[in-house]
Amino acid sequence: MDRIHISLVALCTALFCAAGCASSRSCAAFAEYDGATEVATMELKRTSQSWDGAELPDYPVGKPELVVKRYVFPRGSKLGWHHHPVMNYGIVQQGELTIIGVDGKEKTVRAGEAVVEMVGTVHHGENRGDKTVVLDMFYVSQKGTPLAVQHPEIAK
Secondary structure (H helix, E strand, O other), X not given: OOHHHHHHHHHHHHHHHHHOOOOOOOOHHHHHHOOOOOOOOOOOOOOOEOOOOOEOOOOOXXXXXXXXXXXXXXXXXXXXXXXXXXXEEEEEEEOXXXXXXXXXXXXXXXXXXXXXXXXXXXXXXXXXXXXXXXXXXXXXXXXXXXXXXXXXXXXX
């Protein structure tokens, strides 16, 4: 990934995360920072692998299309089986999300944690916790490329 693409992804991530608490609603998840007296930087994730340890693919050639999506998972809900043809990563803003690979491998990501999703591997997410999950995902794509491909034929 060249410097321009990295800068665009970083800017998009920073702006979207900042916008998450721009409303008058309480942002208890970030209350620990209310007493900050100087600018601080925390690296939440740096990796070339998805959460299951698989290497991420090479960055595609061409003009990028960056997409930011917020997912809300009510208690007990499940997202259908799918795979991503593009790289993506996210931050759980609230709750706990469990991601399950078609092979049965699982990872639970909690509020404040970053996750790098699988690329090309079928999986789904579910909320097994007692609180609604809010997940912000950042996709590094190209125009016309789907962010996810559904697999309704899988009935596990």
